[in-house]
Amino acid sequence: SAVISQKPSRDICQRGTSLTIQCQVDSQVTMMFWYRQQPGQSLTLIATANQGSEATYESGFVIDKFPISRPNLTFSTLTVSNMSPEDSSIYLCSVEGTGANVLTFGAGSRLTVL
Amino acid sequence: QKEVEQNSGPLSVPEGAIASLNCTYSDRGSQSFFWYRQYSGKSPELIMFIYSNGDKEDGRFTAQLNKASQYVSLLIRDSQPSDSATYLCAVLTYNQGGKLIFGQGTELSVKP
Numbered sequence: 093s094a095v096i097s098q099k100p101s102r103d104i105c106q107r108g109t110s111l112t113i114q115c116q117v118d119s120q121v122t123m124m125f126w127y128r129q130q131p132g133q134s135l136t137l138i139a140t141a142n143q144g145s146e147a148t149y150e151s152g153f154v155i156d157k158f159p160i161s162r163p164n165l166t167f168s169t170l171t172v173s174n175m176s177p178e179d180s181s182i183y184l185c186s187v188e189g190t191g192a193n194v195l196t197f198g199a200g201s202r203l204t205v206l
Numbered sequence: 207q208k209e210v211e212q213n214s215g216p217l218s219v220p221e222g223a224i225a226s227l228n229c230t231y232s233d234r235g236s237q238s239f240f241w242y243r244q245y246s247g248k249s250p251e252l253i254m255f256i257y258s259n260g261d262k263e264d265g266r267f268t269a270q271l272n273k274a275s276q277y278v279s280l281l282i283r284d285s286q287p288s289d290s291a292t293y294l295c296a297v298l299t300y301n302q303g304g305k306l307i308f309g310q311g312t313e314l315s316v317k318p
Contacts, residue, residue, distance in 0.1 A: 133310065134294060134308040134310045134311050137305055137307075140305075184250075189252070193240075193306060194240070195250075195252070195296075195306060196252070197249040197251070200249045
């Protein structure tokens with residue numbers, strides 16, 4: 093299955109700032125998915141990123157807050173904008189792995205907003 | 207009703223016992239079901255997937271699916287302390303255009 097590298101692995105940020113998370117895959121993939129996992133919670137899909145088109149956002153997530161780039165088939169970024177403590181979460185990049193709809197996840201980016 | 211619900215944990219079992227993890231889902235049209243394991247501080251990793259009614263076995267793990275009851279479970283036989291983790295049920299639901307919805311997870315603790 094694909095190998096996913098995410099960075100930063102963790103960061104501590106100040107309220108009102110923005111942080112960009114990078115996701116690099118070792119093979120070309122059509123779709124990349126960004127998930128959020130808040131403390132003690134399960135995974136919530138933020139958006140699906142396709143190369144060459146705008147990302148598709150889930151209900152409750154907007155492009156102004158979570159802009160996504162997908163410049164090629166192996167790379168994507170998620171920016172968390174104008175951060176507040178409520179944005180403190182783990183953000184995970186994922187791609188389809190060995191089979192359709194079988195997701196492989198990156199190691200995640202643990203974000204703490206003070 | 208949540209789209210995917212799991213029995214609340216934590217679930218504690220002794221080493222060598224069978225751990226039973228349960229999951230129900232609301233979208234009757236769902237066709238694909240997944241179990242992920244997530245160790246503390248780590249990202250989820252796939253254990254099994256199941257598409258058809260019945261049982262699917264892989265080593266010590268058995269996934270069971272009952273579409274009529276909208277129920278999927280994961281049995282772990284001969285539980286080991288290394289199985290201690292949070293287990294996430296995920297369902298591919300078409301209610302919202304075909305996306306993977308995760309349950310809240312069940313924390314399993316296997317006591318030596």
